[in-house]
Each structure stands twice: as C-alpha cells, then as structure tokens.
Amino acid sequence: MTPADVGLRIDYFHDATDEHLAMMGVVRALLPAKDAWRRAYEEEVARPLGERSTYAVIWELDSEAVGFSSLDRLIVGEAAFMHLHVLEASRRRRGLGTEFVARSVDHYFEALALRRIFCEPNAFNRAPNRTLQRVGFRYLFSHQTTPGPINAFQTTTRWVLERESWPGRA
Numbered sequence: 001m002t003p004a005d006v007g008l009r010i011d012y013f014h015d016a017t018d019e020h021l022a023m024m025g026v027v028r029a030l031l032p033a034k035d036a037w038r039r040a041y042e043e044e045v046a047r048p049l050g051e052r053s054t055y056a057v058i059w060e061l062d063s064e065a066v067g068f069s070s071l072d073r074l075i076v077g078e079a080a081f082m083h084l085h086v087l088e089a090s091r092r093r094r095g096l097g098t099e100f101v102a103r104s105v106d107h108y109f110e111a112l113a114l115r116r117i118f119c120e121p122n123a124f125n126r127a128p129n130r131t132l133q134r135v136g137f138r139y140l141f142s143h144q145t146t147p148g149p150i151n152a153f154q155t156t157t158r159w160v161l162e163r164e165s166w167p168g169r170a
C-alpha cells in the first residue's frame with residue numbers, strides 16, 4: 001500500500017455502517033479524523049522497512065482494488081498481527097478472502113522475513129475466523145481484550161501461521 005492508497009483504507013472505516021463496525025469490534029468514536037489518520041499513514045508508509053511497526057497491501061482484482069490486508073505490532077524478521085478486509089459486501093463470501101489472505105501471507109513471509117503471523121478477529125465474526133482456518137492458520141485461544149486503539153473491549157480468537165509450516169500458496 002503506497003501513500004496514494006491510504007485513502008481507501010480510511011474511507012473503508014469512516015464510511016462503514018454501525019453494524020459492520022460492531023461486527024469487527026470497532027468503535028466509530030475511536031476512529032482518528034480523516035486528515036490526521038492520512039498524515040499518520042503517509043508518514044508510516046514513508047519510513048524504511050526496519051523502522052516500520054505497520055505494513056499493508058492492497059488486494060486487486062482485474063486492476064481494481066477490492067480489499068486490503070494490514071499488519072500492526074510488526075517486528076520485521078519476527079512477527080506481526082494481520083487484518084483482512086474485502087471492501088464491498090457483494091464481493092465477500094466468494095472465495096476472494098481466502099485467495100488474497102494466502103497471497104498476502106506469502107508476501108509478508110518473504111518481504112518482511114516474518115517467522116509467524118498472528119490474527120485476532122472478534123470471536124463472533126464468523127467470516128475471518130472461517131477464512132483463517134481455511135488458509136491454514138492454527139487456533140491458539142480465545143480471550144477478552146481490547147485488541148487495538150480503534151477497538152472495543154471484546155472477546156477475540158487468536159490464530160497463528162508459522163512460516164516453517166506454511167507450504168506456500170497452493
């Protein structure tokens with residue numbers, strides 16, 4: 001994701017319905033204002049890789065952006081926490097998420113030399129939990145936590161994918 005692309009990610013959250021935010025455990029009032037959020041992303045994207053704590057990729061289908069994945073709590077060469085989003089509801093549940101998550105983890109393992117990738121969706125949000133299992137992530141545990149700065153206190157499930165057990169995209 002380049003500085004030119006960050007608007008897509010910001011609009012995704014700001015334009016989301018209350019129902020969609022609630023399903024993801026996101027609190028609208030905690031979303032940074034668009035301008036401040038854009039500046040923060042642009043600064044982060046411009047940093048050298050070794051100094052980054054986040055990273056993101058756009059998912060393109062026939063040259064059209066249809067989703068994105070992001071990493072936070074990134075330690076290059078070690079681990080990160082992944083997020084996954086297909087932008088339009090009409091494009092979900094058709095296999096795109098599974099395919100793009102597999103391609104994203106291939107890229108993350110390679111470009112960031114990660115040993116493991118975690119993902120921790122809301123426990124009651126079936127789509128990411130099913131997708132992670134389908135891609136090959138291993139369930140670790142469920143707990144109550146506030147997973148990030150835009151999130152509510154909630155029950156989450158933590159999944160992990162280890163590089164040494166990832167065969168690569170089939």
Ligand SMILES: CC(C)(COP(=O)(O)OP(=O)(O)OC[C@H]1O[C@@H](n2cnc3c(N)ncnc32)[C@H](O)[C@@H]1OP(=O)(O)O)[C@@H](O)C(=O)NCCC(=O)NCCS
Nearest residue numbers: 084085086092093094095096097098121126127128130131
């Ligand atoms: C999560 C997401 C990226 C998955 O992508 P997708 O294209 O919908 O997923 P796929 O079509 O590849 O389906 C993968 C699995 O999830 C299941 N699934 C997808 N949507 C589902 C839903 N709404 N309810 C139940 N299961 C669902 C599929 O049946 C499939 O499971 P299976 O292997 O048991 O058949 C997408 O649904 C999305 O963007 N959701 C909204 C954003 C979100 O909640 N992100 C997670 C925040 S942590």
